[in-house]
Every structure is written in structure tokens, then in C-alpha cells.
Amino acid sequence: MRLENVVALTSAQLLTTPEVSVFQKILFDPAKVKRGDLFVAIESDDISLALQNGAYGVLFEKQAQISDTEVAWIKVKNLNDALLRLLRFRFIELELEAYACDSVVLELAKQIDTSEEIVVIDGNIQELVKRFWDLPPKTKALFCPKKLSSDLFIDPKQLTDIAKYPIEVVEKTLFETSFIFDDRYYERIALSAFFIPYLQKLLNFYKTLDVSFGLRGFENLPHFEIVFATKNLTPTQTGASETVLIFERDMEFVEDAMEYLQKEMRWAKLLFLLPRSFEASDCPVCRYYDTTREVFNILKTTPFHFALVCGSGSEILNEEKETAEPKQLTFELI
DSSP states (O other): OBHHHHHHHHTOEEOSOOSOOBOSOEESOGGGOOTTOEEEESSGGGHHHHHHTTOSEEEESSOOOOOOTTSEEEEOSOHHHHHHHHHHHHHHHHTOEEEEOOHHHHHHHHTEEEOTTEEEOOSOHHHHHHHHTTOOTTOEEEEOTTTSOGGGSSSOEEOOOOOSSOOEEEEEOSSOEEEEETTEEEEEESSOGGGHHHHHHHHHHHHHTTOOEEEOOOOOOSSSEEEEEOTTOOBOOTTSOSEEEEEEOBGGGHHHHHHHHHHHOTTSOEEEEEEGGGOOSSOTTEEEESBHHHHHHHHHHSOOSEEEEETOOGGGGGSOTTTSOOOBOOOBOO
16 A cells, blocks of 8 residues: 555555555564564554564554654544545455345355355454455455444345245244255254344355355354253253243334243244333333343342343343342444
């Protein structure tokens, strides 16, 4: 990347007048810097090693001692904002095609093996620059606008809800699903049937773009977390208890989770716990809470087979339920 482009894109101040005009790579690790690279200094203490290794430029936000006037010292007001602008320019150069999706689809995509022509872009801006600066040209990318600014991309497209190639569910439980997609049978995939509509959207995306993929186990999805628990709400092995807790921290997907359980678990006693700000009069199985202690009290005093805890994750089970002070829960809201 040319020095003049770096300065212009980041609205930076060039503190020296070096003869260098082009950088080979943008690097964060001073130990990996080679002659001709631009070093991004998150910590000022790393600059000396980067210079020893041949850095032609230093991009920095914090104060730094200018030790070599032949090096391009580029000072920015906000390092993360500068990196976002640089990565956006880089994606334009690479003709990257970005597709927006919801966070459930994104999490599923993270656990599906695909060809290198498609990537999942998620994380903080410093991680993104490190991982995606050297993508192949015309790579296709999935991202979630709720987690990452759409400003990073030029003209991002939206994943369609239209299922030209539907998933045919053959057998399903709360914990695994067997199905047919594109004339191929996938047996006992470790994925709740709750996720099938989201998976269908994702696989249709791959099929439409002729992207090869391989399904494997889906582990630690941060949505619709299923936990078997004892009567004292201590987590136990799958199937070892009739008490099942389901956690959905993202309120965007709570209605989907409630609808799924009401449809698929009609025989069971259901209990839905929601933040009090979501209180509604037409939900006979709903209870409402403000604090962690209220969640535990409701779960301990209300009979149920399946309890959906909305606005929180399973980590609350690790808290001292009997002795801890009431804690205000936070939750995601669109």
C-alpha cells in the first residue's frame, strides 16, 4: 500500500518526510516485521524491535519517540478507526463480496468447513486486519451487522430467506437432527432442530454460489444453549435429569425459541423466563425477573420440564445461587 494512501485514508499526520513511498505488508507483531513493512504499534514499547527488523513505517496513536527520521511516522487520532478505513480500502482492492446475516447464521457458518473462497468475518478490527488483509481476490464473506459495522464493506448484500433448496427433516430431537439437503443424507447431526431454518438459509447461500461445504459437529453455539440440571439447578450429564434449561441470551431470537418449544414440546410443562421489561399479558407460561436471584427462585418453585431463560446465558449457573447478592442481568436487544 502506498504511503500517501495510508495517510489520506486514516486522516493521519505524517511527522517525518521519508523517501519511502510503498509498504509491503501491514503487521502487528514486531518480531514478524521485515524490511519494507508498515508496523501498527498498539504498544509503543514494540516500536524499537519493529524498526530493528526493517519497518519502513510506524502507524501509532499513543505518544512515541521518533528515533529514525527516514522512517514514516504516521500518527492517528484513533487507531481502530484508522484500521477500519484501511481494511475497507483493502477489501475494495480485493473486490470482496460481503453478505449480511443474523448472528445465528454467522455462528453456524463458523463451524462449517468451506472452500477458501468464502470466509466468516467476525471479531475486533485489529484481529480482522491480521486475519483478512491477504485474502484472495473476489473472496466472498459473511458478516453480522449487529456485531460488525456495515461501513467496512462496499454495497453489502443481504442473505435471502427464500429457500430454493429446502432441508427435508427425516428425524429430529431437541439435541440432534437427521435431514436431507441437495439429495444428500446427513444422519444424526449434533444440532437441535431449532436451528434448521437458520441452517437452511446458510446452505442455500452456499448452494446458490456453488460453494462446497462439509458439515461436522456443532459445538458451543451461543444460542439456544441446552443444559440438563438437577433439582438444585446443578448442571449434569445429557439425559441424566428430567429438568432441562435452555438459555437464549439474544432477545432477537427469543420469539423463535418460544414458538419452537410450544410447537415441538406440547406434551411438556414449559416455563419461559423473560426480563420484566418484556412482560406480556397473553403468555400463561411466562414469568418475569429483574435479578439473578429471581431467576433461581422461579426455577426452584415452579414445576417444569423445559425452562427457557431469556436474556441470559448458562454462565449464571456458576454463580453462588443461595448466598450471592441480587445481580441485575443485562441482555441484548435489537
